[in-house]
Amino acid sequence: MFNTKTIIAALAMVAASALAAPAAQAAGEAPHIEKQDWSFAGIFGTYDENQLQRGFQIFREVCSSCHGARLIAFRNLAEPGGPGFSEAQIKALAAEYEIADSTAEGGVRPGVPADRWPSPFATEQDARDANGGALPPDFSVLAKARGVTDAFPWWLTNYFTGYSEGGPDYIHALLTGYHDEAPEGFDLPEGKSYNDVFPGHAIGMAPPLMDEMIAYTPGEDGVEVPMTVDQYSKDVSAYMMWMAEPGLVARKETGFRVLLFLFLFAGLMWATKRRIWKGIEH
Amino acid sequence: MSEHSTYTPGSGVEKWLDERLPIIRFSKEHLMDFPTPKNLNYWWTFGAILAFMLVVQIITGVVLAMHYTPNVALAFDSVEHIRRDVNGGRIIQATHAVGASMFFAAVYIHIFRGMYFGSYKAPREILWILGVLIFVLMMATAFMGYVLPWGQMSGWAATVITNIFAAIPVVGTPLLELLRGGFSVGNPTLNRFFSLHYLLPFVIAAVVVLHIWALHVPGNNNPTGVDVKSSRDTVPFHPYYTMKDLFGIVLFLIPFAWFVFFAPDILGHPDNYIPFNPQVTPAHIVPEWYFLPFYAILRAIDFNILFIDSKLGGVIFFGGSILILFFLPWLDTSKVRSGTFRPMFKWFYWLFVVNFVALTYLGAAPAEGIYVVLAKITTFYYFAHFLIILPLLSRLETPRPLPTSISESVLGKAHS
Amino acid sequence: MATQAEHHSTRRDFLFVATGAVGAVGAAAVVWPLINQLNPDASTLALASIEFNLAGIEEGQSVTIMWRGLPVFVRHRTPAEIAEAQAVPLSELKDPATDQERTKPGHEQWLVMIANCTHLGCVPVGDSGDFDGWFCPCHGSHYDSAGRIRRGPAPTNLVLPPYEFLSDTLIQIG
Numbered sequence: 001m002f003n004t005k006t007i008i009a010a011l012a013m014v015a016a017s018a019l020a021a022p023a024a025q026a027a028g029e030a031p032h033i034e035k036q037d038w039s040f041a042g043i044f045g046t047y048d049e050n051q052l053q054r055g056f057q058i059f060r061e062v063c064s065s066c067h068g069a070r071l072i073a074f075r076n077l078a079e080p081g082g083p084g085f086s087e088a089q090i091k092a093l094a095a096e097y098e099i100a101d102s103t104a105e106g107g108v109r110p111g112v113p114a115d116r117w118p119s120p121f122a123t124e125q126d127a128r129d130a131n132g133g134a135l136p137p138d139f140s141v142l143a144k145a146r147g148v149t150d151a152f153p154w155w156l157t158n159y160f161t162g163y164s165e166g167g168p169d170y171i172h173a174l175l176t177g178y179h180d181e182a183p184e185g186f187d188l189p190e191g192k193s194y195n196d197v198f199p200g201h202a203i204g205m206a207p208p209l210m211d212e213m214i215a216y217t218p219g220e221d222g223v224e225v226p227m228t229v230d231q232y233s234k235d236v237s238a239y240m241m242w243m244a245e246p247g248l249v250a251r252k253e254t255g256f257r258v259l260l261f262l263f264l265f266a267g268l269m270w271a272t273k274r275r276i277w278k279g280i281e282h
Numbered sequence: 283m284s285e286h287s288t289y290t291p292g293s294g295v296e297k298w299l300d301e302r303l304p305i306i307r308f309s310k311e312h313l314m315d316f317p318t319p320k321n322l323n324y325w326w327t328f329g330a331i332l333a334f335m336l337v338v339q340i341i342t343g344v345v346l347a348m349h350y351t352p353n354v355a356l357a358f359d360s361v362e363h364i365r366r367d368v369n370g371g372r373i374i375q376a377t378h379a380v381g382a383s384m385f386f387a388a389v390y391i392h393i394f395r396g397m398y399f400g401s402y403k404a405p406r407e408i409l410w411i412l413g414v415l416i417f418v419l420m421m422a423t424a425f426m427g428y429v430l431p432w433g434q435m436s437g438w439a440a441t442v443i444t445n446i447f448a449a450i451p452v453v454g455t456p457l458l459e460l461l462r463g464g465f466s467v468g469n470p471t472l473n474r475f476f477s478l479h480y481l482l483p484f485v486i487a488a489v490v491v492l493h494i495w496a497l498h499v500p501g502n503n504n505p506t507g508v509d510v511k512s513s514r515d516t517v518p519f520h521p522y523y524t525m526k527d528l529f530g531i532v533l534f535l536i537p538f539a540w541f542v543f544f545a546p547d548i549l550g551h552p553d554n555y556i557p558f559n560p561q562v563t564p565a566h567i568v569p570e571w572y573f574l575p576f577y578a579i580l581r582a583i584d585f586n587i588l589f590i591d592s593k594l595g596g597v598i599f600f601g602g603s604i605l606i607l608f609f610l611p612w613l614d615t616s617k618v619r620s621g622t623f624r625p626m627f628k629w630f631y632w633l634f635v636v637n638f639v640a641l642t643y644l645g646a647a648p649a650e651g652i653y654v655v656l657a658k659i660t661t662f663y664y665f666a667h668f669l670i671i672l673p674l675l676s677r678l679e680t681p682r683p684l685p686t687s688i689s690e691s692v693l694g695k696a697h698s
Numbered sequence: 699m700a701t702q703a704e705h706h707s708t709r710r711d712f713l714f715v716a717t718g719a720v721g722a723v724g725a726a727a728v729v730w731p732l733i734n735q736l737n738p739d740a741s742t743l744a745l746a747s748i749e750f751n752l753a754g755i756e757e758g759q760s761v762t763i764m765w766r767g768l769p770v771f772v773r774h775r776t777p778a779e780i781a782e783a784q785a786v787p788l789s790e791l792k793d794p795a796t797d798q799e800r801t802k803p804g805h806e807q808w809l810v811m812i813a814n815c816t817h818l819g820c821v822p823v824g825d826s827g828d829f830d831g832w833f834c835p836c837h838g839s840h841y842d843s844a845g846r847i848r849r850g851p852a853p854t855n856l857v858l859p860p861y862e863f864l865s866d867t868l869i870q871i872g
Binding site: 141251262 | 373533535540692
Binding site for chain 3: 073075079112113114261264265268269271272275
């Protein structure tokens with residue numbers, strides 16, 4: 001059916017189509033980013049509910065004082081494939097926040113599950129003023145707006161493994177990549193911190209996490225999760241990935257069924273085609 | 283081509299219809315009975331795959347337009363709204379975005395198949411030219427579609443690509459403002475790109491009709507490049523090629539589904555998840571992979587040529603690299619169509635493929651150091667292939683003997 | 699020979715039928731999401747059910763709130779309006795319904811209705827008309843203090859949305 005030349009040509013085409021963005025990223029001096037084992041990686045990947053709840057706790061107690069998540073509605077937190085909060089929990093949570101509503105008395109009202117996560121600052125300028133001129137990025141899709149660069153030719157394998165966890169890997173590396181002091185000879189501007197993976201190394205955000213900073217309550221199974229910067233970073237990265245891609249679990253489940261179907265249908269089509277062409281020399 | 287028709291209206295109603303609108307007769311002649319060489323290999327299924335992809339893109343695109351808002355303040359969030367809230371939206375959006383890449387992967391295979399088997403040679407020059415026209419329209423459509431999510435890559439792609447037109451002497455700047463509807467890329471740009479992105483696929487569909495029309499006049503080329511001599515050389519399109527093409531489409535759907543469901547963003551760029559900010563350009567801006575070879579050519583001209591400055595020079599070479607395809611039928615004058623019987627052409631063909639892949643790679647590489655030199659060499663070779671190698675080859679090369687007919691060639695194959 | 703050919707043709711038929719059937723299932727599975735995307739999306743559904751606090755509404759006062767994109771009248775009726783509505787004999791009504799059917803037991807002072815005239819959808823004006831209820835200025839429909847049609851082109855009473863009292867002052871509509 002296919003001769004050698006055909007296969008070579010196919011490989012050339014695959015290579016051509018695969019030579020995409022990563023080649024560009026390969027250029028700049030890319031800091032090494034340690035890839036983590038994420039529960040949501042791979043064909044059967046799903047979010048770990050407990051991890052998302054812990055990540056949400058960090059987001060709420062630490063990050064959300066500066067970072068918004070304008071695309072996230074409170075109701076999302078109770079939707080399947082997410083942190084798995086109950087409807088009642090979400091209702092109570094939403095009610096703790098004040099939502100700007102021009103039709104409400106006084107312009108604000110308590111939140112309801114349908115509301116979006118309120119921004120910590122009214123305007124972009126307010127956000128900059130409160131953060132030394134730097135704008136804390138919105139978290140809604142941040143985990144998909146960051147990536148990891150692999151050296152040639154290793155990024156080619158990503159197309160076959162479906163590696164889509166570059167965002168959380170980067171965020172984890174960033175949160176664990178702070179140094180108390182900049183290396184010798186690095187001119188760190190006033191008010192900035194030194195970070196291994198942040199482009200240019202001088203980051204406006206001071207190290208946001210410290211060991212033992214947030215108290216985790218042990219889960220029902222009694223397993224105690226370590227309260228370390230590394231663990232906090234993993235949890236909040238996972239949570240940010242969920243915010244960016246809340247439908248990931250459903251998408252992969254559907255995809256698995258679609259692929260099974262396609263393999264079955266391809267097999268049948270192959271047999272049908274062969275049967276029809278039987279007796280025709282071609 | 284009514285001589286192929288075996289259609290006799292079965293009932294009175296069919297007869298009545300046939301005398302007024304012979305649509306059943308037409309379908310039977312062109313979709314079912316059409317005599318097709320029986321030795322077409324799987325590379326020939328990409329025509330059907332492309333027709334399928336155009337339908338996929340139009341259907342998913344119409345759906346997305348029901349939920350998308352072409353306004354700079356709302357576009358980014360409306361795409362996220364599709365992904366998050368619309369029923370099945372993440373899949374439909376991913377199918378459209380990944381679909382663009384798959385469409386181009388298929389069209390490149392289709393083009394390179396035509397180049398290897400000499401499908402552009404007489405009497406199929408118009409067929410080839412229409413194909414190149416479709417390719418150009420596809421590039422315009424894909425580019426404008428990429429702008430619609432209004433992320434960083436969208437906005438900067440729009441800025442960079444519209445700036446190409448500013449290189450044109452005298453009318454450049456007024457033309458640039460005309461295209462953008464302003465002094466910079468903004469809301470008018472986005473809104474008109476949306477309008478044109480919706481329009482162009484239907485123009486493509488119309489040219490595809492002409493493309494198939496031009497195909498059905500001489501009929502298909504085939505791997506031997508030898509003309510069909512008798513009905514023993516052909517089989518009816520249905521069921522032989524309908525089923526083979528359908529099998530090809532199903533196989534094609536497997537990698538397509540893989541990307542849609544398991545890595546929908548891997549063919550894109552993370553920066554496009556950052557809303558467009560006209561004050562900050564991303565560190566590395568690269569077009570989508572399918573534009574990279576031509577983008578590499580655009581960037582390779584970083585020197586003035588006589589009175590032409592480097593910017594205009596880049597644009598001329600960029601445009602020329604696509605325009606030259608229109609002239610391919612007259613640059614390759616060899617009488618033998620199929621590369622299979624052209625021992626020297628074969629080598630240069632594969633060299634051209636490698637060179638094209640290299641251009642793809644260089645289009646994404648930063649414009650510095652060794653990459654700049656390589657980009658110049660590969661750009662030169664791209665043009666040399668068409669302007670020097672192909673015309674020379676047809677004079678120097680001694681082709682291998684051709685089989686007398688398609689039937690003979692497949693008989694030989696069956697026993698080997 | 700004959701049986702062998704027959705055997706072949708059945709196997710062939712089975713293969714073609716199986717392929718066709720699987721293909722049809724696949725096509726249907728593709729068509730459904732393309733139709734389903736037209737249905738209300740998650741952000742719309744999230745607002746399908748709302749809660750509303752009645753505490754601030756004085757007797758005799760009426761407010762209009764929005765529910766699923768429709769205006770909804772919430773009226774705190776006076777005892778006089780309730781008595782008037784309850785006194786109307788069913789025989790006088792174009793679309794017979796008792797006042798009890800128009801309200802929730804124990805909460806007769808609260809009238810919650812979709813504020814679109816059942817004629818052609820205009821929003822009637824409150825505290826007006828010939829029956830101490832609502833009057834639709836578009837085509838002259840008169841509604842009484844229970845929102846029932848009394849005179850004019852409208853065919854039915856003002857529509858009641860599905861709602862329930864979560865507490866004495868909190869209702870959930872939808």
